[in-house]
Amino acid sequence: MSKKEKKIILAYSGGLDTSVILHWLARTYSAEVIAFTADIGQEHDPQKVKQRAEDIGASKVIIEDLKEEYIQDYVFPMFRANTLYEGEYLLGTSIARPLISKRLIEIANEENAHAISHGATGKGNDQIRFEIGAYALNPNIEVISPWREWNYSSRADLIEYCQEHDINLDINNEEPSYSIDENLLHTSYEGGILEDISLEAPEEIWQRTSAIQETPDKSENIKISFIKGDPVAINNQKISPAKIMAELNSFAGKHGVGRLDLVENRFTGMKSRGCYETPGGTLLLKAHRAIESITLDGHAAHLKDELMPRYADIIYKGLWWSPEREALQALINKTQDNVTGSVTLSLLKGNINIVKRESKSSLYNPQLVTFEDDKKAFDQKDATGFININALRFRLNSKNKK
Numbered sequence: 001m002s003k004k005e006k007k008i009i010l011a012y013s014g015g016l017d018t019s020v021i022l023h024w025l026a027r028t029y030s031a032e033v034i035a036f037t038a039d040i041g042q043e044h045d046p047q048k049v050k051q052r053a054e055d056i057g058a059s060k061v062i063i064e065d066l067k068e069e070y071i072q073d074y075v076f077p078m079f080r081a082n083t084l085y086e087g088e089y090l091l092g093t094s095i096a097r098p099l100i101s102k103r104l105i106e107i108a109n110e111e112n113a114h115a116i117s118h119g120a121t122g123k124g125n126d127q128i129r130f131e132i133g134a135y136a137l138n139p140n141i142e143v144i145s146p147w148r149e150w151n152y153s154s155r156a157d158l159i160e161y162c163q164e165h166d167i168n169l170d171i172n173n174e175e176p177s178y179s180i181d182e183n184l185l186h187t188s189y190e191g192g193i194l195e196d197i198s199l200e201a202p203e204e205i206w207q208r209t210s211a212i213q214e215t216p217d218k219s220e221n222i223k224i225s226f227i228k229g230d231p232v233a234i235n236n237q238k239i240s241p242a243k244i245m246a247e248l249n250s251f252a253g254k255h256g257v258g259r260l261d262l263v264e265n266r267f268t269g270m271k272s273r274g275c276y277e278t279p280g281g282t283l284l285l286k287a288h289r290a291i292e293s294i295t296l297d298g299h300a301a302h303l304k305d306e307l308m309p310r311y312a313d314i315i316y317k318g319l320w321w322s323p324e325r326e327a328l329q330a331l332i333n334k335t336q337d338n339v340t341g342s343v344t345l346s347l348l349k350g351n352i353n354i355v356k357r358e359s360k361s362s363l364y365n366p367q368l369v370t371f372e373d374d375k376k377a378f379d380q381k382d383a384t385g386f387i388n389i390n391a392l393r394f395r396l397n398s399k400n401k402k
Contacts, residue, residue, distance in 0.1 A: 006031040007113040008144065009104050011130070012058075013037065014049035017119040019169055020158045021146045022056050025117055027165075029144075032059040036107055038100050039063060040070045041184025041242070056167060062107060067184055070099050071241035075185055078315060079281070080229040080339075081304060081332045082289055085312040088262055090278045090285065092186025097126060098320035101133030108141060115142035122148045125267050129318030136321035178205060184245050186278040194273050201261055201275045208253045208277040212350050215256040219348035221355060222251055224287045226343075229336030231284060248280030255347035258282040267317045283345065286352045290343040294362040300335050307331070 008025050012018045012035035026033045035053040039046070050061045074095050085091050104116045116134055120126035122145070131143050152158060162169055178192040189205050203211060225233040232238055234247050252258055258279030266272055292301060307328060314325045341359025345352055357364075367377040 006115065007059075007111060008033050009108045009111065009113045009116045010035050010058075011038075011100055011104060011116070011118045012049070012053055012061075013119065014044060014052055015119075016155065016158050016162075016169060019052060019056055019167065020152075020161050021117065021119050022053060022058055023165060023167060024146055024150065024161075025144065026057050031115075034058065034060045034062065034107070034111055034113065036104060037061070037063045038103060039065045039067060040096055040099065041067050041246075042182045052169070060111075064103065066099060066103070067242040068240055070096065071184060071245050074099055074320075075245065075281075076230045076241060077329060077333070079284055079288055080336050081308050081311050081328075082285060082292075083308060083312045083315065084285075085316045086262075086264055088260055089264060089274075089276065089316075090186065090260075090281045091312065091315050092183065092276060092278050092281065093181055093188055094125070094129065094316050094318070095185065095320075096183045097129035097318060098133050101130050102137060104130075105134055105137040105141060108138070115144055117144040117146065120145065120147065123268060123270070125316070125318065128267055132318045133321055182207075184242060184249075185281055186276055188277075189275040190272065194275060197263060197273050205275060206259065206277060208249060209259050209279050210254055210256050212256045215254065215349055219346045219353075220251075220255065221344055221346050222248075222283075223342055223344045223356075224248075224284070225341070226288070226291050227340050229288065229292075229333075229339040231287070233342075245280050245284075248283050250280075252279035252283040252347065252352075253277070256350040257347060257352060283347075283352060286354070287343040287345055288339075290345075290354045290357055291341050291359065292339055294357050294364045295339045295341060295359050296335060297363065304332065304335055 006029055008029065008031045010018065010022055010025060010033055012022060014037065022033055022035060025031060035058040037044070037046070037049055046063050050063060053061045078091065078095050083091060085094070104118075107113070108116055118127070118130045120130060127145055127148075131145070134141050134143055152161065161167070178189045178194050181188045181190075187208055189201070193199070194201060194205075223235050224231050225236065230241075231244050234244060239247070258277050258281065260276040260278070261273070262276065263271055263273050296304075311325070311328050311332070314320070314322060314328070319325055338361040340361055341357065343354065343358075344356040346355045347353075365377075
């Protein structure tokens with residue numbers, strides 16, 4: 001990229017990394033830098049973020065509340081598939097990146113900017129997610145990844161940079177014990193003390209979930225209502241998607257639900273340990289599977305379960321805007337046509353139990369499954385032919401072996 005008369009849109013968090021990047025971009029590329037902060041539910045002070053970016057030299061600061069869009073258009077579609085990466089991870093970081101990439105590109109178009117930039121490192125997944133997402137939406141955009149360009153390699157280097165350039169961030173020289181990333185769906189903790197996988201994650205890292213010994217001694221129920229696979233109400237009260245997620249987070253976190261300590265396989269090829277808190281998501285996954293259990297055809301449900309790992313892998317690798325994700329999403333959305341009803345769950349000491357399932361679209365028929373003799377609903381003699389037909393190939397194979 002030419003270093004003259006350029007405008008760059010920076011994904012700005014307000015932390016040490018992106019604050020240094022803001023200054024470095026303007027200085028290195030002689031460029032106008034616009035700081036963009038997506039409010040997707042993280043703890044932050046918008047006024048402080050704005051002031052910090054302006055003090056460092058941002059020509060403009062854009063802070064947008066994207067919580068509703070994030071949950072409605074990204075989190076809920078993902079949960080329709082009951083998505084888990086490597087059988088456990090609810091993809092709280094991965095699913096946030098497509099939205100941020102989309103807004104970076106949209107703002108770049110609005111501001112006539114030639115480039116976007118981010119603070120993701122060269123070892124992790126986020127650089128891939130941001131950049132592939134950006135190129136999918138604007139193949140001509142230029143992307144600047146400072147961690148792959150500059151010679152700085154540590155927090156200490158960045159602190160020294162701040163000192164050299166009189167950037168006051170109210171920080172100290174001590175290395176943090178771990179890094180944190182958060183949004184309305186989850187909080188993740190990585191690095192530092194957590195890199196020793198032989199050590200238990202310290203209790204003090206957890207922010208959203210109570211320790212089991214500190215949770216209520218009595219169970220508590222919650223009712224989640226769904227329409228076409230998406231939650232629409234809590235305890236019969238209709239609220240917005242973001243408020244639903246916030247309510248589920250608070251309720252599940254209070255009961256110690258949603259902690260995960262995982263060693264995962266990054267897209268870049270290395271294994272990394274992540275500690276995740278996804279209280280509301282853990283509860284929502286349980287409830288969604290429960291409502292599907294009575295409203296979704298068995299074969300359709302099994303097909304979804306077969307496709308889910310592929311769908312999860314796509315999201316994890318930052319391929320949200322890919323043709324394959326869109327195709328899978330269309331199939332998943334179709335399976336949700338009749339996934340409407342409510343589920344009541346009971347929480348106690350980190351456990352979630354299904355109490356009640358209700359739906360006008362229910363496929364569950366007590367007359368068919370009853371142990372009582374009811375030939376009008378199901379003639380048990382019919383099972384003989386069913387078994388004989390399905391056993392035919394096994395009989396033939398057995399004769400051939402002999």
